[in-house]
Amino acid sequence: MDNSSGVGVIDKAAMVxxxxxxxxxxxxxxxxxxxxxxxxxHRLAVALVHHRLVNRDIQGRFVxxxxxxxxxxxxxxxxxxxxxxxxxxxxxxATGESAQIxxxxxxxxxxxxxxxxxxxxxxxxxxxxxxxxxxGSAAQVLLAWEDHDRLLEGLTNARFTxxxxxxxxxRGWAQSLGEREPGVASVSAPxxxxxxxxxxxxxxxxxxxxxxxxxxxxxxxxxxNSARILTESLRKSGE
Amino acid sequence: MDNSSGVGVIDKAAMVxxxxxxxxxxxxxxxxxxxxxxxxxHRLAVALVHHRLVNRDIQGRFVxxxxxxxxxxxxxxxxxxxxxxxxxxxxxxATGESAQIxxxxxxxxxxxxxxxxxxxxxxxxxxxxxxxxxxGSAAQVLLAWEDHDRLLEGLTNARFTxxxxxxxxxRGWAQSLGEREPGVASVSAPxxxxxxxxxxxxxxxxxxxxxxxxxxxxxxxxxxNSARILTESLRKSGE
DNA sequence: TATTGCCGTCTCAGATACTGAGATGCAAGT
DNA sequence: ACTTGCATCTCAGTATCTGAGACGGCAATA
Numbered sequence: 001m002d003n004s005s006g007v008g009v010i011d012k013a014a015m016v017x018x019x020x021x022x023x024x025x026x027x028x029x030x031x032x033x034x035x036x037x038x039x040x041x042h043r044l045a046v047a048l049v050h051h052r053l054v055n056r057d058i059q060g061r062f063v064x065x066x067x068x069x070x071x072x073x074x075x076x077x078x079x080x081x082x083x084x085x086x087x088x089x090x091x092x093x094a095t096g097e098s099a100q101i102x103x104x105x106x107x108x109x110x111x112x113x114x115x116x117x118x119x120x121x122x123x124x125x126x127x128x129x130x131x132x133x134x135x136g137s138a139a140q141v142l143l144a145w146e147d148h149d150r151l152l153e154g155l156t157n158a159r160f161t162x163x164x165x166x167x168x169x170x171r172g173w174a175q176s177l178g179e180r181e182p183g184v185a186s187v188s189a190p191x192x193x194x195x196x197x198x199x200x201x202x203x204x205x206x207x208x209x210x211x212x213x214x215x216x217x218x219x220x221x222x223x224x225n226s227a228r229i230l231t232e233s234l235r236k237s238g239e
Numbered sequence: 240m241d242n243s244s245g246v247g248v249i250d251k252a253a254m255v256x257x258x259x260x261x262x263x264x265x266x267x268x269x270x271x272x273x274x275x276x277x278x279x280x281h282r283l284a285v286a287l288v289h290h291r292l293v294n295r296d297i298q299g300r301f302v303x304x305x306x307x308x309x310x311x312x313x314x315x316x317x318x319x320x321x322x323x324x325x326x327x328x329x330x331x332x333a334t335g336e337s338a339q340i341x342x343x344x345x346x347x348x349x350x351x352x353x354x355x356x357x358x359x360x361x362x363x364x365x366x367x368x369x370x371x372x373x374x375g376s377a378a379q380v381l382l383a384w385e386d387h388d389r390l391l392e393g394l395t396n397a398r399f400t401x402x403x404x405x406x407x408x409x410r411g412w413a414q415s416l417g418e419r420e421p422g423v424a425s426v427s428a429p430x431x432x433x434x435x436x437x438x439x440x441x442x443x444x445x446x447x448x449x450x451x452x453x454x455x456x457x458x459x460x461x462x463x464n465s466a467r468i469l470t471e472s473l474r475k476s477g478e
Numbered sequence: 479t480a481t482t483g484c485c486g487t488c489t490c491a492g493a494t495a496c497t498g499a500g501a502t503g504c505a506a507g508t
Numbered sequence: 509a510c511t512t513g514c515a516t517c518t519c520a521g522t523a524t525c526t527g528a529g530a531c532g533g534c535a536a537t538a
Contacts, residue, residue: 005289007282008495009248009525014290021313024321027486037527042487043246050244051253057321060486064314072311074260075303082263082296106434147384148408150435169387195345196389247524248496266515276498281516299515 012036013044024063081113083233088115091226095219097206098123102138109138123184123205135159135179137188138201144168145190145198173224175216185211187219189227194235202227251275252283263302320352322472327354330465334458336445337362341377348377362423362444374398374418376427377440383407384429384437412463414455424450426458428466433474441466
């Protein structure tokens, strides 16, 4: 396999990171693992420490750094939003309502991607918007598949009950009427990561006048189907 | 702030990764964001793509790559095992039994750190050992705090029931007698990540003769306390 | 106590890998 | 058809990187 990218320093830095993937290592161990000259490894490793891609533990060993976790989190977000784009557009066009993706962040949920209905009466939630976990069909979905303790903790200030969340799990979707904002109805379904864990909620939202008082009856099939497509897409792109 | 590590190419590559943290970017956007010459950015970005630290999306934009997720996962593992070391030694000495940390991996649990009782009759589980999720106090802990669906799925082949897992959640610990191996007893408690989610199980194990048929009565306090200390240590080191 | 070996860190002469101006090709816009 | 902007490639020049060797510290051994 051709391991040369055309930039030697980056090739060598990648070798150092690869060597640290299995376990923390002393300078001597890195020299052995990479086959590079000792001062070269030292200089590269210290440079990676400077950028927090590598760290030193209390014994002075080199260890993978926190910056990797930060960048990986951003990479995960990129993959979700990239995969969500076409699915949101399709869902918006199929239902005629605005569609969004929410992720949980402590006591809030964040809109990380959206596709707006372009004309007429519509619900607008810009990317980055931070909403409460107290109400809304997305909050129900993000809570329904938490572990037992976190589910109970999340219900502390919520407008819905364990019975409601049991129904969400049974049906595989949630609906809400005026929970976040009077006059707005919504339907949400879970998006799962490769491990099966719920990582986001896929939603549509719009005026009650159009979505009726039974928005789930109208749209749960297409929302669930879209969430399944997105889940599948993430599983495939994860290899 | 001094942004120079002493290795110019690594400094520039770090600038490219930093620029991609907020969103995917075209070459032109990277040139603007980094202030570097276009062919330089092109060459570095392509080299990072070669090592999978960066990827190209379908529009040709550069985006953070899957290798970052892999390395971050390893980094997280490093932090857990680093923090666990002293806690395992303390627990081993306090109880006189071997102590381990397990993480869930699909239908298995993996021993990621351990401290063995040095002499006499003892339970040995080398790091890397892959055990079943069907039985054992660690399996109970790793399952008790899963979301409802994954909990039920996990019980499919398990020797314990939802009632048993409800007891684990109520008490905050699990015990087992001969579930993994005849003659071996164990006690486990949950280790939580900064978000409160259970990420690992802290366990002690040894012969039933010494641990009795009520190992939890003997040791649950010290195991739970050690798990709390480890949880706190991870929260602090995650700043 | 003295010696030895290994480790991490630093220096710096020399080599070469990296840089970036400029060229090329392509697609989009007018 | 022409222009503009972008991505990609080339290559002469040089600034950066390399690694042999030196140095200091520490642990192990005699």
